[in-house]
Amino acid sequence: MxxxxxxxxxxxxxxxKRVERALERWIPQSAPAGLxxxxxxxxxxxxxxxxxxxxxxxxxxVATPQTESSTAQAMLEDAALRAxxxxxxxxxxxxxxxxxxxxxxxxxxxxKPTVHVKxxxxxxxxxxxxxxxxxxxxxxxxxxxxSEPAMAPPLQARLCQVLARASGHAxxxxxxxxxxxxxxxxxxxxxxxxxxxxxTGALLHASVVMGASCGNVSDAALAALGxxxxxxxxxxxxxxxxxxxxxxxxxxGKTAGKDxxxxxxxxxxxxxxxxxxxxxSDLLAQALAALDDSRLTNTHALRALxxxxxxxxx
Amino acid sequence: MxxxxxxxxxxxxxxxKRVERALERWIPQSAPAGLxxxxxxxxxxxxxxxxxxxxxxxxxxVATPQTESSTAQAMLEDAALRAxxxxxxxxxxxxxxxxxxxxxxxxxxxxKPTVHVKxxxxxxxxxxxxxxxxxxxxxxxxxxxxSEPAMAPPLQARLCQVLARASGHAxxxxxxxxxxxxxxxxxxxxxxxxxxxxxTGALLHASVVMGASCGNVSDAALAALGxxxxxxxxxxxxxxxxxxxxxxxxxxGKTAGKDxxxxxxxxxxxxxxxxxxxxxSDLLAQALAALDDSRLTNTHALRALxxxxxxxxx
Numbered sequence: 153m154x155x156x157x158x159x160x161x162x163x164x165x166x167x168x169k170r171v172e173r174a175l176e177r178w179i180p181q182s183a184p185a186g187l188x189x190x191x192x193x194x195x196x197x198x199x200x201x202x203x204x205x206x207x208x209x210x211x212x213x214v215a216t217p218q219t220e221s222s223t224a225q226a227m228l229e230d231a232a233l234r235a236x237x238x239x240x241x242x243x244x245x246x247x248x249x250x251x252x253x254x255x256x257x258x259x260x261x262x263x264k265p266t267v268h269v270k271x272x273x274x275x276x277x278x279x280x281x282x283x284x285x286x287x288x289x290x291x292x293x294x295x296x297x298x299s300e301p302a303m304a305p306p307l308q309a310r311l312c313q314v315l316a317r318a319s320g321h322a323x324x325x326x327x328x329x330x331x332x333x334x335x336x337x338x339x340x341x342x343x344x345x346x347x348x349x350x351x352t353g354a355l356l357h358a359s360v361v362m363g364a365s366c367g368n369v370s371d372a373a374l375a376a377l378g379x380x381x382x383x384x385x386x387x388x389x390x391x392x393x394x395x396x397x398x399x400x401x402x403x404x405g406k407t408a409g410k411d412x413x414x415x416x417x418x419x420x421x422x423x424x425x426x427x428x429x430x431x432x433s434d435l436l437a438q439a440l441a442a443l444d445d446s447r448l449t450n451t452h453a454l455r456a457l458x459x460x461x462x463x464x465x466x
Numbered sequence: 467m468x469x470x471x472x473x474x475x476x477x478x479x480x481x482x483k484r485v486e487r488a489l490e491r492w493i494p495q496s497a498p499a500g501l502x503x504x505x506x507x508x509x510x511x512x513x514x515x516x517x518x519x520x521x522x523x524x525x526x527x528v529a530t531p532q533t534e535s536s537t538a539q540a541m542l543e544d545a546a547l548r549a550x551x552x553x554x555x556x557x558x559x560x561x562x563x564x565x566x567x568x569x570x571x572x573x574x575x576x577x578k579p580t581v582h583v584k585x586x587x588x589x590x591x592x593x594x595x596x597x598x599x600x601x602x603x604x605x606x607x608x609x610x611x612x613s614e615p616a617m618a619p620p621l622q623a624r625l626c627q628v629l630a631r632a633s634g635h636a637x638x639x640x641x642x643x644x645x646x647x648x649x650x651x652x653x654x655x656x657x658x659x660x661x662x663x664x665x666t667g668a669l670l671h672a673s674v675v676m677g678a679s680c681g682n683v684s685d686a687a688l689a690a691l692g693x694x695x696x697x698x699x700x701x702x703x704x705x706x707x708x709x710x711x712x713x714x715x716x717x718x719g720k721t722a723g724k725d726x727x728x729x730x731x732x733x734x735x736x737x738x739x740x741x742x743x744x745x746x747s748d749l750l751a752q753a754l755a756a757l758d759d760s761r762l763t764n765t766h767a768l769r770a771l772x773x774x775x776x777x778x779x780x
Contacts, residue, residue: 183635184664185647191635249595254587273568274646277591278639281563284598285634292627306619312626313606320599321497321505325592332588333499350498 160456164205167236171204172196174237178290183282190271190279191286195244198262202461203243203359204236206384209453210363210377211235213446219368227301228366234303235311235362238287242319243355245283248276250328284319288312310365318358327351331416339417345386352392353385360384360454369448376446380439380454387435388461393418394428399466436462474770478519481550485518486510488551492604497596504585504593505600509558512576516775517557517673518550520698523767524677524691525549527760533682541615542680548617549625549676552601556633557669559597562590564642598633602626624679632672641665645730653731659700666706667699674698674768683762690760694753694768701749702775707732708742713780750776 175195180188211232217225251258251266252273259269268276291311293303317323327350334347360381364374397420419428439458443451489509494502525546531539565572565580566587573583582590605625607617631637641664648661674695678688711734733742753772757765 180635183643184640185643187635187640187643245595249591252591254591275643277563277566277568278643278646280595281559281598281633282635282639284595285630285637285639288602288626288630289634292623292630294627294631305623308623309606309619309626312602312623313608316599316602316606317608319595320603321494321501321596323599325596325599326498326501329497329499329501329589329592332592 158452158456160453160460163453163456167205167208168201170233171201171208171236171240174233175240178237179241179286186271186275187278187282190267190275191283193270194248194267194279194283195241198264199240199244200464201240202388202457203239203355205457206356206359206381206454207232207236207239207363209451209457210360210381211366212363212453213377213448213451214364214367214369214373215450216368223301227303230301231303231307231311232363232366234290234293235315235366236359238290238311238315239355239359239362241283241287241290242315242324245280245287246319246324246328246355248280248283252276255328255332287315291315307365311362314358314362314365318354323350323354323358324352327354334417336415337417339422341422344417344419344422348386348389349382352389353382356385356388357381373446373448376442377448377454379445380442380458383435383439383442384458384461387432387439387458390419390428390432390435391462391464393420394425394432395464395466396420397425432462472766472770474767474774477767477770481519481522482515484547485515485522485550485554488547489554492551493555493600500585500589501592501596504581504589505597507584508562508581508593508597509555512578513554513558514778515554516702516771517553517669519771520670520673520695520768521546521550521553521677523765523771524674525680526677526767527691527757527762527765528678528681528683528687529764530682537615541617544615545617545621545625546677546680548604548607549629549680550673552604552625552629553669553673553676555597555601555604556629556638559594559601560633560638560642560669562594562597566590569642569646601629605629621679625676628672628675628679632668637664637668637672638666641668648731650729651731653736655736658731658733658736662700662703663696666703667696670699670702671695687760687762690756691762691768694756694760694772697749697753697756698772698775701746701753701772704733704742704746704749705776705778707734708739708746709778709780710734711739746776 179192179195182188183191211228215225215228220228247261248267250256251261252268259266267279271279292308319325327347330347331351339347357378360377361374364377369377396418419431423431436458440455443454493506493509496502497505525542529539529542534542561575562581564570565575566582573580581593585593606622633639641661644661645665653661671692672695674691675688678691683691710732733745737745750772754769757768
């Protein structure tokens with residue numbers, strides 16, 4: 153189904169550049185007492201940016217250049233870029249807080265010292281808090297440049313709505329709470345799935361829904377994209393668990409083998425390595441089938457991203 | 467200027483009841499792994515609720531029952547109640563995180579053990595993170611009851627916009643960063659003012675602006691209400707510093723004398739007790755003058771709240 157002319161590397165490079173530039177611009181250059189430095193350190197120059205790319209891929213899938221006016225198109229592209237950055241800020245804040253001594257107590261992230269190692273715990277706590285607030289600032293622009301298209305307020309509200317729910321008690325933070333509470337316990341497969349559906353899946357799913365909200369999409373297509381997002385979200389975690397066993401720290405850019413060291417339940421500890429790998433392949437198939445169900449035609453990027461999630465080495 | 471018929475105790479009791487009920491309903495009863503318990507503990511059954519009352523007072527000042535349809539009125543009242551709860555959740559999350567060992571390391575809050583003492587540090591970190599997300603969830607309702615008036619999306623976006631900015635790097639979190647960095651340093655009066663303008667003032671100011679956004683208000687009146695919010699915000703902190711010296715822990719419901727113990731710069735350490743008390747009175751006068759400038763007539767509650775901020779004993 154991938155068009156012969158679609159090159160995911162070119163597509164990713166293009167969109168990553170836009171996202172990096174936007175993050176560079178929207179994260180403050182200066183803020184009181186070292187806050188800008190710790191925020192920028194936490195976000196810039198690192199990370200796979202999977203969530204932003206999912207936002208961009210979903211926007212691309214629902215874009216209808218033939219019916220959107222050029223003004224509307226520019227506004228929706230700007231909105232998608234804001235959504236991409238906002239979701240990455242939420243992801244980044246969660247990593248900063250999860251790495252803290254009272255949580256996972258991790259010292260290495262993306263091949264660099266974690267934020268609390270570099271700047272101290274108090275600054276890490278504050279940087280995370282501030283990144284969360286900044287995500288919602290970016291989604292509700294105050295003074296846009298005259299050259300920038302003004303984002304429609306109902307779309308601002310919709311994006312805040314999706315992002316807040318995906319990050320909170322019924323999403324990422326809820327999953328993190330289960331994760332914390334489950335150390336040393338044996339979970340059932342269903343409990344493990346529920347933990348990851350919240351902890352990682354909710355934000356990946358939200359990325360797709362936010363991108364798909366930046367355009368005109370039928371309820372049926374939106375639901376199908378949502379199922380794609382869920383499958384990709386689960387696949388991501390299964391592969392993460394597999395890599396924690398099969399890869400080394402240098403390749404991962406974070407401490408390998410730490411799940412086992414922390415006695416955390418994982419897909420591999422529950423299903424074994426081979427069944428976990430098979431499970432990831434099944435989830436990939438589900439994700440691709442959901443894209444077929446959407447009846448959207450311009451899903452090349454989303455297809456390629458699903459493959460990348462499952463085939464990645466880090 | 468206070469109408470003889472206006473009784474602030476009656477007014478506060480009425481609105482506090484509405485806010486408590488709404489918080490009780492909007493903070494989840496159940497969430498994964500103890501998260502609901504720590505979130506509820508952090509917010510319910512405690513606190514002066516000054517910020518929610520400022521939201522309600524500002525909404526009351528801009529309400530025009532004679533021109534708002536009953537549907538619009540119900541929607542705006544609901545929006546103000548949501549804004550009141552959202553701003554209180556942000557305040558509550560900031561207290562949870564500020565009390566943690568890596569920040570102020572405080573064990574007593576509102577006369578009860580702090581969240582990390584009661585539930586552990588990891589849970590406190592997560593509860594704070596989740597309360598911040600919940601604030602934005604409440605401002606962007608997803609499935610409102612059929613009996614509830616659907617909040618206009620542009621108003622949702624506007625309230626998220628104001629709240630995110632007041633909590634982030636250019637607001638509360640920025641002030642907290644200055645506070646952290648200033649321990650043991652001698653600040654000028656202007657630096658101290660800037661710290662408090664961000665740390666406490668931004669959210670108090672936002673409370674007034676959010677309430678005033680729930681109605682039809684001229685730019686001039688909104689600006690005047692903003693000046694009221696700023697003056698009240700600064701007065702609040704000056705009085706806080708005074709009480710830290712003059713009151714005991716039992717009256718405060720938190721550890722008294724901790725600013726001096728932590729070698730933190732305060733208005734009292736900078737200006738002395740008498741000049742600080744005078745400064746608070748001056749700020750009260752400024753706040754009341756700003757209300758006069760607004761030319762709004764129904765400002766009895768805001769007037770009374772400004773008095774309460776300066777005259778309080780805890």
